[in-house]
Amino acid sequence: MGAYRAEDDYDYLFKVVLTGDSGVGKSNLLSRFTRNDFSNDSRATIGVEFATRSIQCDDKIVKAQIWDTAGQERYRAITSAYYRGAVGALLVYDVTRHVTFENVERWLKELRDHTDANIVIMLVGNKADLRHLRAISTEDAKGFAERENTFFMETSALEALNVENAFTEVLTEIYRVVSKKALEAGDDPTTALPKGQTINVGGRDDISAVKKPGCCSA
Amino acid sequence: MFGRLRLTTTMAIRSVSVVFFLLIIGGRWIVFADGSSGGAGRNGYSGGAWSSAVAPSNVGLAVAVTVMAGLAVAFTVAYSRRGSIGSPWSLRRRKHALQPSQWNAFFNDQGRLSDGGVKFLKKVRSGGVDPSIRPEVWPFLLGVYDLNSTEEERDSIRQQKQKEYENLRRQCREIHKRNENGCDSKQTAQSSNTEDSQVLDSHDIAEVNSSKRSIQVEEESEKLNSKSILQDGDCEENSTNSEETETSPLLEKEEEAESHDTVSSDSTNSEETETSPLQAKDEAECVNSEETETLPLVAKEEAESQDKVNQEKDTLTPSPNPKSQAEEEFNTTWQRIIRLDAVRANDEWVPYSPSQAAVSDKKARGIATEVGLNDYEHLEPCRIFHAARLVGILEAYAVYDPEIGYCQGMSDLLSPLIAVIEDDALAFWCFVGFMSKARHNFRLDEVGIRRQLSMVSKIIKYKDIRLYRHLENLEAEDCFFVYRMVVVLFRRELTFEQTLCLWEVMWADQAAIRTGIAKATWGRIRLRAPPTEDLLLYAIAASVLQRRKTIIEEYSGMDEIMKECNSMAGRLDVWKLLDDAHDLVVNLHDKI
Numbered sequence: 155m156g157a158y159r160a161e162d163d164y165d166y167l168f169k170v171v172l173t174g175d176s177g178v179g180k181s182n183l184l185s186r187f188t189r190n191d192f193s194n195d196s197r198a199t200i201g202v203e204f205a206t207r208s209i210q211c212d213d214k215i216v217k218a219q220i221w222d223t224a225g226q227e228r229y230r231a232i233t234s235a236y237y238r239g240a241v242g243a244l245l246v247y248d249v250t251r252h253v254t255f256e257n258v259e260r261w262l263k264e265l266r267d268h269t270d271a272n273i274v275i276m277l278v279g280n281k282a283d284l285r286h287l288r289a290i291s292t293e294d295a296k297g298f299a300e301r302e303n304t305f306f307m308e309t310s311a312l313e314a315l316n317v318e319n320a321f322t323e324v325l326t327e328i329y330r331v332v333s334k335k336a337l338e339a340g341d342d343p344t345t346a347l348p349k350g351q352t353i354n355v356g357g358r359d360d361i362s363a364v365k366k367p368g369c370c371s372a
Numbered sequence: 373m374f375g376r377l378r379l380t381t382t383m384a385i386r387s388v389s390v391v392f393f394l395l396i397i398g399g400r401w402i403v404f405a406d407g408s409s410g411g412a413g414r415n416g417y418s419g420g421a422w423s424s425a426v427a428p429s430n431v432g433l434a435v436a437v438t439v440m441a442g443l444a445v446a447f448t449v450a451y452s453r454r455g456s457i458g459s460p461w462s463l464r465r466r467k468h469a470l471q472p473s474q475w476n477a478f479f480n481d482q483g484r485l486s487d488g489g490v491k492f493l494k495k496v497r498s499g500g501v502d503p504s505i506r507p508e509v510w511p512f513l514l515g516v517y518d519l520n521s522t523e524e525e526r527d528s529i530r531q532q533k534q535k536e537y538e539n540l541r542r543q544c545r546e547i548h549k550r551n552e553n554g555c556d557s558k559q560t561a562q563s564s565n566t567e568d569s570q571v572l573d574s575h576d577i578a579e580v581n582s583s584k585r586s587i588q589v590e591e592e593s594e595k596l597n598s599k600s601i602l603q604d605g606d607c608e609e610n611s612t613n614s615e616e617t618e619t620s621p622l623l624e625k626e627e628e629a630e631s632h633d634t635v636s637s638d639s640t641n642s643e644e645t646e647t648s649p650l651q652a653k654d655e656a657e658c659v660n661s662e663e664t665e666t667l668p669l670v671a672k673e674e675a676e677s678q679d680k681v682n683q684e685k686d687t688l689t690p691s692p693n694p695k696s697q698a699e700e701e702f703n704t705t706w707q708r709i710i711r712l713d714a715v716r717a718n719d720e721w722v723p724y725s726p727s728q729a730a731v732s733d734k735k736a737r738g739i740a741t742e743v744g745l746n747d748y749e750h751l752e753p754c755r756i757f758h759a760a761r762l763v764g765i766l767e768a769y770a771v772y773d774p775e776i777g778y779c780q781g782m783s784d785l786l787s788p789l790i791a792v793i794e795d796d797a798l799a800f801w802c803f804v805g806f807m808s809k810a811r812h813n814f815r816l817d818e819v820g821i822r823r824q825l826s827m828v829s830k831i832i833k834y835k836d837i838r839l840y841r842h843l844e845n846l847e848a849e850d851c852f853f854v855y856r857m858v859v860v861l862f863r864r865e866l867t868f869e870q871t872l873c874l875w876e877v878m879w880a881d882q883a884a885i886r887t888g889i890a891k892a893t894w895g896r897i898r899l900r901a902p903p904t905e906d907l908l909l910y911a912i913a914a915s916v917l918q919r920r921k922t923i924i925e926e927y928s929g930m931d932e933i934m935k936e937c938n939s940m941a942g943r944l945d946v947w948k949l950l951d952d953a954h955d956l957v958v959n960l961h962d963k964i
Binding site: 176177194195196197198200201202203204219224225226253 | 705708709712713715716717718750779780781783784852855856859860864931934935938
């Protein structure tokens with residue numbers, strides 16, 4: 155009973171949520187990141203599902219528990235319960251469908267209403283492989299992300315473009331924030347940490363992140 | 373070999389007259405048989421193990437003790453095997469599916485089910501329906517046809533329902549057209565012309581009377597006042613061909629439910645109709661199904677307990693102008709998501725529906741054009757065809773039941789229906805019957821889903837307090853982890869065939885209640901478990917209870933339980949699940 159499982163061997167556990175309109179590719183981003191898998195006809199997510207994957211940050215193992223929610227507004231009330239405890243979010247839209255970008259604002263509001271102010275948010279423009287169908291320019295989205303103080307990245311779950319980067323960036327940032335807090339407070343009760351260790355605040359602001367995330371300022 | 377052993381141990385434990393005892397001694401099977409009766413257990417065991425097994429002679433008291441120990445062992449084996457894949461358990465208990473010959477024999481000269489459908493429902497409850505007769509049987513199970521109807525009556529219902537469906541489809545096209553024209557003026561005047569003509573084409577293709585064309589044209593000229601579009605549409609329709617347009621659009625479907633008989637309730641009173649599209653005349657009858665012969669769907673409402681209805685009414689007050697709101701939603705959300713879900717419906721159904729699987733590319737594309745489905749480049753013809761049918765019927769449903777409209781998950785429920793039933797109108801009305809209960813899962817206020825989750829929670833609590841306490845400790849007693857199972861009725865956890873079996877059994881229960889059969893003493897005596905509206909919830913609780921050991925011993929968070937539940941797909945034995953569910957019903961029905 156309760157056998158020790160190797161996958162439970164981690165230093166940090168971060169809960170990250172995927173939100174955004176139906177059909178923008180949330181589930182495929184998740185499967186690409188956690189199983190390197192893509193399905194052309196994955197059915198609509200009903201309720202909530204999640205998957206996990208661990209990555210290395212500095213010398214620590216960070217386990218990401220990524221929750222995938224249903225995109226249709228109808229399900230929001232019940233799924234909002236699942237925002238609880240989230241420390242990161244990927245807010246996904248479809249670069250070929252303008253309406254999904256228009257709705258980002260609403261999703262952002264919902265995220266901020268239901269989660270901790272320190273949550274790390276990344277705006278993700280998915281389906282970037284469909285270049286000929288693009289409806290939202292990178293600049294527009296980048297501008298929006300800057301105004302809203304979120305990270306931004308364009309991805310393609312189909313081509314495995316930037317998916318790894320997007321998740322890693324968010325997780326690394328959470329790790330940075332958490333370890334900085336831990337450094338300041340000595341011990342940090344805000345996130346689900348097995349150990350509140352002091353960790354160096356490695357400063358690398360590369361990739362296509364446009365701005366320091368809202369977690370430090372908002 | 374191992375499978376056989378399992379079968380035998382299981383048999384030994386469950387049958388009243390125990391035939392075999394098994395002992396495991398030094399890895400060797402020893403079988404004690406009392407020599408009587410055969411049955412499935414023996415059949416399953418006639419083979420190598422049986423003949424090679426050695427029953428020691430001259431043993432005496434020591435053996436008796438050993439037998440008891442052996443029994444304990446056997447019991448443990450049986451117990452721990454519960455819930456495992458392919459449990460032979462289900463083979464024993466499952467009676468055969470309703471066969472075509474039996475089905476035909478149920479009908480008398482007039483084409484009426486001879487005993488009011490009692491035998492029919494009983495059969496389906498215990499074994500489901502043979503795939504070859506599903507298209508004929510389901511309309512009875514789902515209340516499209518009354519169980520007491522004659523063939524003649526069914527013919528007329530079919531014709532009437534066909535018209536009503538066509539009417540709904542026509543309304544969908546009108547909404548599209550209004551919408552597109554609206555877009556035209558706002559956005560690109562030229563670019564959407566192609567789509568526009570597409571819709572016009574679809575009118576030509578469709579079976580709609582050509583006379584209706586003129587109505588649509590007239591309507592178009594009126595559409596400027598968007599608030600009253602639908603109302604205008606109604607009036608016009610009613611005035612032009614009052615005879616056949618029973619279906620008035622969004623939110624006024626109570627007329628349609630009643631259509632030819634009785635009350636033409638004042639059409640603008642939408643408060644009543646919000647609670648349920650079929651509810652309008654539920655007060656009329658309570659038990660007898662005779663009166664509802666022509667409109668069996670309406671009878672469903674008696675199944676809804678009164679307090680539930682009240683509860684729903686209470687919570688449904690907001691939505692000031694549902695009519696225009698519904699059309700707005702239809703345009704902005706439902707249309708889009710319906711198409712999105714339609715093209716990603718999977719193709720699990722293909723082997724079960726060869727004729728639809730073999731549809732020609734031309735036909736598939738023709739139908740896609742008819743319903744305005746464009747985004748399907750990557751699909752093969754049979755899936756385009758399937759997607760297009762989904763779109764047509766789901767849109768019609770959204771018009772028929774605008775309080776629900778379209779919600780993700782509904783395509784999961786419809787997909788198997790259209791795979792089985794090739795006629796769109798009939799499939800639509802079967803879907804309406806299915807949704808009369810399932811629609812509560814998709815309500816905006818989530819009352820329905822919460823009620824069901826709390827019911828699952830209650831079942832677990834009464835059945836297994838230890839598991840329940842564990843869930844409490846994990847703050848998971850709300851049973852949100854079975855959310856998906858409730859919403860799409862196990863569709864994601866079971867295979868296509870398994871799902872249909874479960875649904876059939878469930879529908880048979882609901883039909884028994886709907887027609888009053890369940891209330892008769894007959895029900896209690898002859899049916900092992902009384903029919904229940906909530907068989908699904910018992911089955912869901914059973915699936916959780918089957919995993920109680922793992923949950924209690926290994927899981928320390930709600931997320932782990934959810935993961936377990938979400939990964940049940942392909943690991944469930946539907947008949948075992950139903951057996952367990954029926955056991956729960958027998959034990960807990962009165963308490964809950």
